Amino acid sequence: MARVTELRVNGVRRRMDADPDRMLLSVLRDDLDLTGTKYGCGEGQCAACTVLVDGQPMRSCITKVGAVAGKHILTIEGLAPKDGLHPVQEAFLEADAMQCGWCTPGMILGAVALLRHNPDPSEEEIVAGMNGHICRCGTYPRVVRAIQEASRKGGAA
Amino acid sequence: MITRRDFLSAGGIVVVLVNDLEAQESGGRRGRRGFGRPMPKAVSAWLHIGEDGAITAYTGKVEVGQNSRTSLTQAVAEELRVKPPAIGMIMGDTYLTPFDMGTFGSMTTPQMWPQMRKAAAAAREMLVDLAAQKWKVDRASVRVADGRVRNGSRSAGFGELTHGQKLTCTITASEALTAATEWKVAGTSVPKVNARAMVTGAHKYAYDMKRPGMLYGKVAYPPSFGAKLVSLEASAAEKMPGVKVVHEEDFVGVAAADPETAERALAALKAQWNPLAAETNSRDVYEYFKKHAESGPPAGVQLTPYTVAYIAHTPLEPRAAVAEWSSDGKLTVWTGTQRPFGVRDELVQHFGLAEDHVHVFMPDTGSGYGGKHTGETAIEAARLAKAAGHPVKRNWTRQEEMTWAYFRPGALIEVGGTVNPDGSIASWDFHSYNPGGAGLASPYEIANRREQEHRTRTPLRQGSYRALAATAHNFVRESYMDELAHSIGMDPLEFRLKNAKNERLRAAIQAAADKFGWKTRRKMASQSGVNSSVTGFGISAGFEKGGYFGCCVEIAVTNGTVKVVRVVEAFECGAIVNPEHLHNQVEGAIIMGLGGALFEHIDFAENKIITNRLSRYRVPRFADVPKIESVLLDRKDIVSAGAGETPIMGIAPAVGNAIFDATGQRIRKLPMAPNGIGGAANASAAAVL
Ligand code: FES
Ligand code: FES
Numbered sequence: 001m002a003r004v005t006e007l008r009v010n011g012v013r014r015r016m017d018a019d020p021d022r023m024l025l026s027v028l029r030d031d032l033d034l035t036g037t038k039y040g041c042g043e044g045q046c047a048a049c050t051v052l053v054d055g056q057p058m059r060s061c062i063t064k065v066g067a068v069a070g071k072h073i074l075t076i077e078g079l080a081p082k083d084g085l086h087p088v089q090e091a092f093l094e095a096d097a098m099q100c101g102w103c104t105p106g107m108i109l110g111a112v113a114l115l116r117h118n119p120d121p122s123e124e125e126i127v128a129g130m131n132g133h134i135c136r137c138g139t140y141p142r143v144v145r146a147i148q149e150a151s152r153k154g155g156a157a
Numbered sequence: 158m159i160t161r162r163d164f165l166s167a168g169g170i171v172v173v174l175v176n177d178l179e180a181q182e183s184g185g186r187r188g189r190r191g192f193g194r195p196m197p198k199a200v201s202a203w204l205h206i207g208e209d210g211a212i213t214a215y216t217g218k219v220e221v222g223q224n225s226r227t228s229l230t231q232a233v234a235e236e237l238r239v240k241p242p243a244i245g246m247i248m249g250d251t252y253l254t255p256f257d258m259g260t261f262g263s264m265t266t267p268q269m270w271p272q273m274r275k276a277a278a279a280a281r282e283m284l285v286d287l288a289a290q291k292w293k294v295d296r297a298s299v300r301v302a303d304g305r306v307r308n309g310s311r312s313a314g315f316g317e318l319t320h321g322q323k324l325t326c327t328i329t330a331s332e333a334l335t336a337a338t339e340w341k342v343a344g345t346s347v348p349k350v351n352a353r354a355m356v357t358g359a360h361k362y363a364y365d366m367k368r369p370g371m372l373y374g375k376v377a378y379p380p381s382f383g384a385k386l387v388s389l390e391a392s393a394a395e396k397m398p399g400v401k402v403v404h405e406e407d408f409v410g411v412a413a414a415d416p417e418t419a420e421r422a423l424a425a426l427k428a429q430w431n432p433l434a435a436e437t438n439s440r441d442v443y444e445y446f447k448k449h450a451e452s453g454p455p456a457g458v459q460l461t462p463y464t465v466a467y468i469a470h471t472p473l474e475p476r477a478a479v480a481e482w483s484s485d486g487k488l489t490v491w492t493g494t495q496r497p498f499g500v501r502d503e504l505v506q507h508f509g510l511a512e513d514h515v516h517v518f519m520p521d522t523g524s525g526y527g528g529k530h531t532g533e534t535a536i537e538a539a540r541l542a543k544a545a546g547h548p549v550k551r552n553w554t555r556q557e558e559m560t561w562a563y564f565r566p567g568a569l570i571e572v573g574g575t576v577n578p579d580g581s582i583a584s585w586d587f588h589s590y591n592p593g594g595a596g597l598a599s600p601y602e603i604a605n606r607r608e609q610e611h612r613t614r615t616p617l618r619q620g621s622y623r624a625l626a627a628t629a630h631n632f633v634r635e636s637y638m639d640e641l642a643h644s645i646g647m648d649p650l651e652f653r654l655k656n657a658k659n660e661r662l663r664a665a666i667q668a669a670a671d672k673f674g675w676k677t678r679r680k681m682a683s684q685s686g687v688n689s690s691v692t693g694f695g696i697s698a699g700f701e702k703g704g705y706f707g708c709c710v711e712i713a714v715t716n717g718t719v720k721v722v723r724v725v726e727a728f729e730c731g732a733i734v735n736p737e738h739l740h741n742q743v744e745g746a747i748i749m750g751l752g753g754a755l756f757e758h759i760d761f762a763e764n765k766i767i768t769n770r771l772s773r774y775r776v777p778r779f780a781d782v783p784k785i786e787s788v789l790l791d792r793k794d795i796v797s798a799g800a801g802e803t804p805i806m807g808i809a810p811a812v813g814n815a816i817f818d819a820t821g822q823r824i825r826k827l828p829m830a831p832n833g834i835g836g837a838a839n840a841s842a843a844a845v846l
Contacts, residue, residue: 022417030373030416035365036358038523040473041555045771048473076358089356093348096737099745100222101355102473102523108356127779134771136473137222137524138748139741140782 004069009034010078020066024058025049027065028075036076036105040134047133050106050113051075057113076105079112088112091150092143099137107133111147120151194256196272200283200324202255203276204233208321210304210314212237212244214273217257218265219249219495220351220521221529223801224738225265227350231734232270235335235343236277237315239304241350249497249519259496261527261621263702263799266734270797274343275332282333283326287318337732337793344793346737351521362523363493364477368548371479372401373416374541375423376551377409378561381764382617383433390427397422401545410537412545437616438762439466443569446590449614454588455607460571463636463825465592465629466758467567467617469768471776474523475558480538481548487514492535493522500532507536508543526749527621527802528562559769564759565622566615568592570633576641580655589630591615596627596806599634600700601656617761623746624802627701628753628809632827635697635810639817649696649814650675657698661705661729664790666698668727669707672788678711690715692722693819697810703798704730708747708807710783712815717833719755719816721783726807729790730798736789739800743787746804752777754809756831775831 001020006013009032016031025042028034028051040048042061049061052074080086085093088111098104107130114121114129121129126147135143197203205213214233220226226246234241247253249260257269281301288306289296291313298308305312337344354360379386389409391402400422401412409428413419437445443464447453454460478492488510494500494517501517504510522529538551553561569590575583585606589597594610622628642652650670657663670676680692690713698707711723728743756775760767768774787804809827817823822834 019417026416029365033367034358035361035367038474039364039552039555041771043555043770043772046473076356080357085353085356092356093352096349096352096741098222098349098352098355099224099741100472100474100522100524101352101360102362104355105358127782131779134473134776134778136471136526136749136776138745138777138782140748140777140779141744141785142741144779 001066004065007032007065007069007073008071009073010075018065020064020069022065023061024051024063024065024068024073025060028060034075034077038102038105040102040106045134046103046106047110048103048106050109050133052109052113055113055116057110074109076109079108086112087153088115088146088150091146091153094149095142095146097139097142097146099139103133103135103137107135107143111143111150114147115151119154121147123148194258197255198327200276200279200326200328203273204280204324206280206315206319206321206324208316210316212239212315213247214244214277215247215254216269216273217249217254217498218269219260219497219519221260221495221525222523223265223742224349224735225260225269226521227347227738228266228270228734229273230350231343231347232273233277235340236274237281238301241342241347243304246350248521251497251501251515251517256498259499259530261495261530263704263802266730266797266799267703270734271334274334275328278332278334279326279328280324283324284315284318288313291318343734344732344736346735349738361520362474362477363479363491363520364474364523364552366477366479366491366520366550368479368481371548371550372412372414372541372545373419374410374412374538374549374551375419376537377411377423377426377428378557379407379430381430381432383764384430385433387429387431389429394422394425397425401541402426403541403544405540408540410541412541412547412549433764435616435762435764439758439760442567442616445616446567446569446613450590450611451613452609452611454571454586454609458573458586460573460586460588461637461640461825463570463572463633465568465570465632465827467564467619467761468622468753468757469559469564469759469774470526470528470562470622471559471771471774472524472526472528475553475555476529476534476562477550477552478532478534478538479548479550480535480542482539482542486510487516488539489516489518490535490539491518491520492532493525493529494519494532494535495525495527495529496531499530500535503532504535504539508539526623527625530621531563533561555771556769559774560766563618563620565753566592566619566626567617568626568629570629572633572637574637574641576645578645580645580647580652582641582656587630587634589626592626592629595625596630596699596701600659600662600698601638601653602658603656617759623749624701624805627699627803628750628806629827631697631699631701631806632809632813635699636813636823636825639695639810639814640823643817653696653698659700659705661792662698662700665705665727665729666707668788668790669698669709669725670696672727672786673709673725675709691819693815693817695811695813695815695818697807697814699803699806701803701806704728704800704803706804706807708811710808710811710815712812712819714816714819714834719812719830719834721751721781721812723784723786724808724811725786725788726804727788727790728800728804729792730800730803731795732793732797733789733791734797736791739789740787742800743789743804744785746802747785747787747808748777748782750805750808751781751812753827754812754829756828758828758831
C-alpha cells in the first residue's frame with residue numbers, strides 16, 4: 001500500500017509522509033503535533049484517543065492511518081472555532097467534569113458523537129454510549145451531567 | 158527487583174511515626190532527603206509582583222488533578238485581596254520554586270495552603286507599609302481591597318508600590334490570617350484553574366512535550382523481574398539509520414528520530430536474559446508474608462485472616478519524561494511526577510551532577526494517586542539523551558506502566574476482638590503484614606488493644622497509593638466491626654456510635670446515616686424470572702490524615718453479581734476550601750475505591766505481571782457507578798486538612814458489610830467479587846466497546 005502523504009484534519013489538508021500501517025494516534029501526536037488526542041492504553045480499551053472520522057467516533061490507537069486517508073478527521077483541537085468553545089466543552093467546564101483532564105478530550109469527542117446520534121439521550125443511554133471511556137479520576141457522574149446539560153441546551157451541533 | 162520492603166515499623170503497640178510516613182511515601186526507595194526541612198521565610202521565595210502588577214506565586218507542590226493549583230491560588234487571592242485570575246502559579250519547578258518534599262500524604266492543604274496564605278498576608282502588609290510611606294499617612298488608614306491599595310479616595314496598584322522589586326519582607330510567626338468566617342475567595346467554589354486548556358486539548362502534559370531535535374526512546378526490559386542480561390546482539394538495530402543503541406550494564410535502550418523506528422530497533426535487539434527463580438505468586442503471597450514476617454501475633458489469640466491484593470494505580474497518563482542536556486553539561490527534564498525535587502535528587506545521584514545542574518519541571522499531570530513518586534522515565538530519558546546527544550522522550554506504554562511502576566502493597570491482616578454485652582468493645586487484636594502503618598490504629602475507644610505492624614518481604618515492588626495502608630486497614634477493621642456487631646445482634650450503626658467517642662467521627666457517621674435513611678431502610682427482594690435480586694445495606698466509618706467520614710451503601714446482588722446502587726458518604730476535613738472540588742474529590746475517591754473493593758487485582762507468577770494491560774485489568778467504568786451523594790460537613794472553626802485520599806477508605810467495607818447483609822456471606826478479601834460472589838456471576842458487568 002502506498003504511503004500516506006496527506007490527511008484531512010480539522011478542515012485542513014496536512015502534508016506528511018507515513019507508512020499506512022502506522023496508527024493514527026501516533027501520526028496525529030508525533031507527526032502533526034496534535035497532542036490533544038491522548039494515549040491511555042493502545043489497545044482500544046479506554047477511548048482517551050477518540051477522534052471523529054467522518055463524524056464517527058474512532059479509537060485512533062487502533063486505527064491505521066491508511067484507513068482514514070481522504071476522510072474528514074476531527075480532533076479536539078478542531079472542535080470549536082478558534083478562541084471559542086463547543087457547547088459540550090462548555091458543559092464540561094460547567095459541571096467540573098474533570099480532575100486531571102487526561103480523559104477529557106476523548107470524553108468530549110465521544111459525547112459530541114453521542115449527542116449527534118441521539119440529541120436527547122436518557123441517563124441509561126449516556127452510560128451505555130460512554131461506557132468505553134475510562135476516567136481513572138472517577139468523574140463519571142459529572143460527565144453524565146455535562147452531557148445532559150449540553151443536550152438540554154441543544155449542544156449536538 | 159526483589160527488594161526488602163523499606164517501611165519502618167516499631168514493635169509492640171505501633172504508632173505511625175513521621176519516618177514511617179516518609180518511608181511509605183517513598184515508592185519503595187530508601188534515603189529521601191529533606192523531610193521536615195523548614196520552608197523559606199522570605200516572601201520573595203513564594204511571591205513576586207511585577208512592575209505591571211502581575212502576581213506570580215511559587216510552590217513546589219504539583220497539580221495531578223486534585224486541584225491544588227486552584228486551592229493554592231485561592232489561598233494567595235484571599236490574603237492579597239485579589240481575584241484568582243490575577244495570579245499566575247508556578248508549580249513543581251526545581252529552579253523556580255522553593256524546595257518541596259513532594260505532593261503526597263494530603264499535605265498540600267494542611268501545610269502549603271497556610272504557607273501561601275502567610276506569604277500573601279506578609280506581602281499585603283508590606284504593601285500597606287509602602288503606601289503609608291508614600292502617602293505619608295498612618296498605616297491604619299490604609300487598606301488593601303479589590304486588587305488595589307487604598308487610602309480615602311487615593312489608590313495605587315501593587316506594581317506602582319513595589320516597582321517590580323523583590324519583596325523584601327519575611328513571614329513572621331504571628332502572620333495574621335483571615336478567619337475562615339471572613340473568607341471571600343477561599344471557601345468558595347472557584348472554578349478549576351487551567352480547565353479551559355484541558356477541554357480544548359491545548360494543555361501540554363509531560364507525555365505531549367516536544368523539543369527541537371528530539372528523539373524517541375525505548376528500553377529493553379527483562380522478560381521477568383530480576384532477570385540478568387547474559388548477552389546482547391545489537392548490530393541489526395545499530396545499522397538502522399539514525400538509531401542509537403545504548404547498553405550500560407543491564408540497561409539496554411534505543412533512541413530514534415521517530416517512534417516507529419525506535420520500536421523496530423527495539424524489536425531487532427537480541428537479548429538473552431537469565432531468569433531469577435520466583436519466590437511466590439499472587440495466590441500464595443499471603444502465606445509468603447506470614448512466613449517471612451519478622452514477628453507474629455502473641456500465641457493463643459483467636460484471629461481471623463483477611464487478605465488484600467496488590468493493585469495498580471493505573472494513572473490514565475502513564476509515566477513520561479523528556480530529557481535534554483546542554484553543551485555545558487546541565488540537564489533539563491520535563492516529567493509527570495509527584496516529587497519533582499525527589500526526581501531531581503535521583504538524577505543528581507545517578508549522573509553525579511551538582512544539584513544546580515539539574516532542572517526538573519513538572520507540567521500539570523494526568524493523575525498519580527500516589528503512583529508517580531519516582532523518576533524511572535526521567536532517568537531512562539536522560540541516559541538515552543546523554544548517549545544520543547539529542548533530547549530524548551521516554552513515554553511509558555500502558556504495559557510498561559503496569560509492569561515497571563510500583564504497586565499498592567498486598568496485605569495479610571489478622572484480626573480478633575471481644576465485645577461486652579452492652580456493645581462496648583472489650584478487646585481488640587490487629588496484626589498487619591506488609592501494607593505499611595497508615596490507619597493501623599482504630600479510631601474507636603478500646604481499652605485493651607494490640608495493633609501491630611509486622612515487617613515482612615514483598616515479592617513485588619510496592620509503594621505509596623492514595624491513602625496508603627489505611628484503605629486495607631479500614632476494610633478489615635470496619636468489616637470486623639460488623640462481625641462483632643452481628644455477634645451480639647446489635648445494629649451496626651448503633652454499635653459504631655456506642656464505641657466512637659470522637660465528636661467529629663460521630664458527626665460524620667450520623668450525617669451519613671441520616672442522609673441515607675439508615676434507620677428507615679427497607680429490604681426489597683425482587684423476583685423476575687430466574688434472576689432474583691437481593692438488597693443489602695452496609696455502613697462504615699473512619700478517620701485518617703485529618704479527615705473523618707461515614708459511609709452507607711445499598712447494593713443489589715443478582716445471581717452472585719454485586720451492583721452498588723447507592724452510596725452516601727459524609728466527609729469532614731475542617732474548614733472547606735472549595736466545596737465543588739471537594740465534592741468532586743469525594744465522588745472520585747468513592748469510584749476509584751470501588752475498583753479495589755470489587756474487582757481490581759494484580760495477578761503475578763514466575764516474576765511476571767499477568768494483568769499487565771487494561772484488557773486484563775478491570776477498572777471502574779460508567780456502568781459501575783452508583784448514585785453517589787457526598788455530604789460535606791464544613792467546620793469553619795477547624796484548620797483545613799487534605800481530602801484527596803481519606804474519602805477512598807469508606808467504600809470497600811461498606812460494600813462488604815452490605816454483601817453480608819444481603820447474602821449472609823462474609824467476604825474477607827479485597828477484591829471481594831472479581832468474578833462475582835459465590836462463583837456464579839459473569840466476570841465483567843461492564844460492556845467494553
Ligand atoms: S489509547 Fe486508544 S483506546 Fe486507549
Ligand atoms: S479526569 Fe483524570 S482520568 Fe479523567
